[in-house]
Amino acid sequence: MSNPPRWLEHYEPGVPATIEIPSIPLYQLLVESAFRFPNHVAVKMVLKYLPLGLAIQSAYTYRQLHELSDRFAAALHGLGIQPGERVALMLPNLPQYVVAYFGALKAGAIIVNVNPTYTPRELQHQLADSGARAIVMLSGFYQRLAQIREQTQVEQVILTDVSDTLSWPFRHLAGRQLRAKGLIADVPPAPHIHRLDELLQRHEATPPTIQSNPDDVILLQYTGGTTGVPKAAMLTNRNLVSNVHQLLPWFTRLEPGNERVLGALPFFHVYGMTVGMLFAVATGGTLVIVPDPRDTQHILEVIHREKISIYPGVPAMYTAINNHPRVKEYDLRSVKACLSGGAALPVEVATRFEEITQGRLVEGYGLSESSPVAAANPIYGQRRVGSIGLPIPSTAIHVVSLEPDETGDYRVLGPGEEGELVIEGPQVMKGYWNRPDETALVIDRRGWLHTGDIGKMDEDGYFYIVDRKKDLIIASGYNVVPREVEEVLFMHPKVLEAAVAGIPDPKRGETVKAYVVLKPGESATEDEIRAFCRENLAPYKVPTQVEFRSELPKSQVGKVLRRLLVEEERQKQAAQKAAQSANPSEDGQGRKVATK
Template identity: 35%
Template sequence: MPASSATPTPLTASIARGATDVPLIEQTIGALFDAVTARQPDHEALVSVHQRRRYTYRELQTEARRLASALLGLGLQPGDRVGIWSHNNVEWTLTQLATAMVGMILVNINPAYRTAELEYALNKVGCKALVTMARFKTSDYLGMLRELAPEWAHGEPGRLEAQQLPHLHTVVWIDAPHQQAVHEPGMLRFSELLARGDAGDARVSTIGAQLRATEPINIQFTSGTTGFPKGAALTHRNILNNGFFVGECMRLTPADRLCVPVPLYHCFGMVMGNLAAFTHGATVVYPNDAFEPLTVLQTVQDEKCTVLHGVPTMFIAELDHPRFAEFDLSTLRTGIMAGSPCPTAVMQRVVRDMHMEQVTIAYGMTETSPVSCQSSVDTPLEKRVATVGQAQPHLEVKIIDPDTGAIVPPGQSGELCTRGYSVMHGYWDDPEKTREAIDAEGWMHTGDLATMDAEGYVNIVGRIKDLVIRGGENVYPREIEEFLYRMPQVQDVQVVGVPDPKYGEELCAWIVLKPGQTLSEDEVRAFCKGQIAHYKIPRYIRFVPEFPMTVTGKIQKFKIREAMAQQLGLQEARTA
C-alpha cells in the first residue's frame, strides 16, 4: 500500500495516523493459518535449506497440529509458558505455530544467552517446558542446562524437578530426523515428542475455537534500564496484524519467497519474516541456522527468492563477500532493512547491485510488535534513506516534548510515541514498569528522539534511553553494569556505546576499583564469558579514578563517550 496514503495533507503538528482502509485481522494465529492452508494446501510454505526440508502449507499445518497435541499430552494447558532457545530451524516455526494453536505462550530466548540470563528468563515468566538446540558451534545448550540443574541426570523426561529452575518440568532437545538415538538423561528428543502427537486430536480444534485474539501468545525479553530484562507480552492481535501490514508495505503475494537470515527469536524473524509471509500465503526460506553471508547469496539464487531481510551489517557482509559477483540475485525485488540506521551508500548498493529496487526501511521496538513506521515500495529512495517511513496502518505516531508532553511542530525533535493495536499487552508480571512505558491514554513512550516532517515521514535522531545498538542487538548498559558490580573488586562501573565502523556501536566499560584492589581487562572478560551473551561483553575496558560528573553529582556519560572516541580516534560519539 502506498505510504503516502497515511497522511494526505501537510501536517501542522508532529502527529500522524496510518491508513484504515484495510481492516484489522481479528482472528488468532491458528485460525488464520488454517484459512490460508485451506486456500492453498499444496503451496510451499517453508524451506529450511540447511536442514534440507520442505513443507507445503498442509504439511506444515499437519506437523504443527501434531506438536500441539503432543504438548497437551505433556500436561501443558492454554496460558502455560513454553520457551524456545534455538537458532533458525523448522522446529522453531513448528513450536511457534503449535503453541499459538492451543493458546500456550511462546517465550523467545536468545541463543546467545548463557546460564545467568537463561535462569533469569525461565524463572521470570515461569516456563514449564523448554525446546532447545542441543549445541551450536561452541555453545553447549544442554550442558548449560545441566549446570543449572544437575538433578536432572536422574530425572524422568516430562517430570523434571530442579531447585534453580522450579517451574521447568520438561526439556525437549532438537535432534535431526533419522539421527542415531542419543540418550540425554531427563530430556526428550523433539522427534520423540512429535511422534507422540496426533494431528487429528480433537482437543487442538476445541481449544483453538475458544481462544481470543487479544490474549497473550508470545513473550520477548527486552533489556531494561533497571538492569534486568523485562518480558514484553504480545497477543495474537499484536503480532498477526503487524506481520500482515509489514507484508502489505512490501506488497507480498503467494508468489513471493522470503529469505529470512535474521533470527527468529527477534520480532524481525518471527513477525516480519514468518508472519508477514504466512498472512500472505508466501514461502519462508531459511538459508542457515545463523547468519552467514555466503549461504544467503547461495539460497537467494537457488531458491529464487524475491524478498530478503537483514540489518545493515548483514547487507554489508553480503555485498562485500569476495564471491558476491558469482551469484544471480535478479529475482529479488523487496525486503526490509532495519535494526539500526542504514548508511546511504549501503542502501544505494542494495538497490543497484542486489536488484532490490523496492527495499523498505522499518522502525519499531519489541513492545510495539515491533513495527510502528515503515516505508513502502512507492517511497522515494531519498525518503527511504533519510527516514524510517510513515505510521503503519491503524497506528498513531506523535513526537512530544519530553519535559512537557506537548506535541512538537514538524521538524522539531522530541520523544516518539506510538498508539494502536501494536502496543504490547504489557510487561509480564510487572505492572509498574508497564505503567511507566504506556501512559493512561495508551501511548507507548519509546524513549527514542525523532522528528517528523510535514508529510509524516519520521527520522530517528537519537535516544533518550541509554541504549546501545550493536550490530542490530539492543543492549542496555545498566544490565551490564549490574552484572559487573558482582565482581568484588569493582566499586563503580559505567557502560557506554562508542562508534564502531562494523557494528555501529561497541560497548565500553569504565571501572572504578575499590581501594587496594587490582584487576585486569582479561580478568573482567573472563568473568563475563559464559555468563552473559558475547555481544554484551565490553570490547573496551578502562580503569579510571573517577567519572565525569555535573555539579549536582550526575554522571555525564556523554563525556565518557567523547573521551573514548577521541582516545580511539573514532568519529564523535553520539550524545543522545
C-alpha cells in the first residue's frame, strides 16, 4: 500500500483528501440553491452609486434566476437549438450572462465562451471552429458579427444591452451613456435577430426535457492562444461540478447562503466563471457583478458598500487596490478570502492587501484545461512564499521528466527536482475540440494533463512554478527565469508593475529586458533600476535594457502577455534592419556611419 501524498499533512482541518462527486448536470447547482435559498439575492449588478444612498443597480433572487433560465432554455428550443449544438456567449459580466449560461445548459446546448473584445477575425475563427448556431451578445457588438457571419454557422442572434435589467428612469439614463460609448447600437430587424428580454417574456418557464450525462461536453473554453491558434478545451458536467465541489471545502470558513462574492473577473474566462460565478451559485451566496474590472474606484466602493466577503482576482487587481490614492477612505474589512490566479502573486502585493483588508489572499494555480483550479495555498493554514500551494482534494500533481523514456512514459521526479507539472484529477478536460492530435500531446495514456509549466515540489508537498517552457530566457547559454527577475523588480519601492522577457540579441542569442510601470508620481532611471537588480541578482540575470511604460499589455484577466512584448521587439529590430539596408550610410538608429 503506497503512502498518502505528503501534501495532505498540510491541509487545513476539515479539508478532505478526496470528495464524492455528485453525478448531476452542472445546472443542478442553480436548481439546488433555488430550492434552499429561493428568496436570497442570487445576482446583483451595480453600475454606479449615487448620493442619498441610491444606486444604479439590478438584482435577481434565486427563484427569479431559476425561472428566467428556464424561460431562456425554452426560447432556445423554440429557435430550433438542439441538444449538443453550440451557443456562443459574447457578453461582459451581466445578469444576462448568468441567465443565458444556465438557460443554455438546461436546453442541452454546449456553451462557447467568447471574449467581447475580439476583432471580427478572431470572432470568425472561434465561431467557425466551434460551429456555434446561436450567439448572445450586446447590440453594440453586432457589427463585428455582421462582417463575418456568412463565414460561420450562426443562424440565430440574440441581442441584449447592459441597461436592460435596470428599472426606469435608470434604464433610460444609463442607456444614453452606454450608447455614447458604442455599447448600444440600433440593429435593423431581421428574422434571425431577436431581443433577449422579449424572448424571456414570450416563453413560459418550461424548459425542454433533456438527458444530460456526467461526461457530456457542456462548455468549449478557448485557450489564450499564446502558443498558436486558439483551441477549445472540452469541459464536461463532471469536470465543472468536480471543480466547484473541490473548492467548497477549501474555503474552510464558508457560510452557505451568506457569502457575497465579487464578480469582477470576466465570466467568459474559465477562472471568473468557476471561482466567481459557479462558486457563488453553489454556495447560495450573492454574486455582486462589476461589468468593468478596470474601474478600481468603483470596485473599492462595491467592496465597501456591499460587504464583499470573497474576491477572486488576479495580482493586477490587488495591486491596483493597494496603490489607489483613496484606498484608506473605504472599509474593506468584510473581505475574508481571496484566491489569486492567472499570474504569479508577488509577496509584497499579498502582504499589503492583507494589511488593508485583514482578509487572506493566497495564490492558486490552474488552466483552462483543468476547469481551472488544480492547486492552492491553504487559506487560513500554512502558506509558502512563492508557492502555488497544494493540490486540491481529489487531485494529484506530479513533476515529471521533460522527455519520455523508451517506453513512452515520463519519469516521476522527487522533491526538489525540476520538471514538467502534470495534473491528475476529475477536473481534467475531455480533450481539445476537433483536435485529437493536439489532445494526444497534452493528455498522456494515464489521463494526466501535461501543463507545459516547469516546476518542482518541496519536501512537504508544496509546488512551485519555475516558469513556462516557452518563457525561459537563454542568454549566452545561461537559463534566466523571468519570474525571478520580476520578483526583484517588484521589491523596488518605485515599481508598480513589471514584466521581463527575452528579446533577440546578436551576441547573447537572447538578452534580458525589463518593462517597468512606475508608481504614480515616481521617477527613476534605467541605471537606477539596473543597479537595484545587480544588488539582488547574479550578473547574467540583470536586465541589459529597461523600458519604462505607462501600462503593460495584458489579457482580459490581467495576465501580462510577454509574447506581445517580444513580438514588438522583433518588429522594431526588423524595421531597423530594413532602414539600414535601404541606407547603408546609416546604422539601425539612423546615425551616420563612416564609409570608405
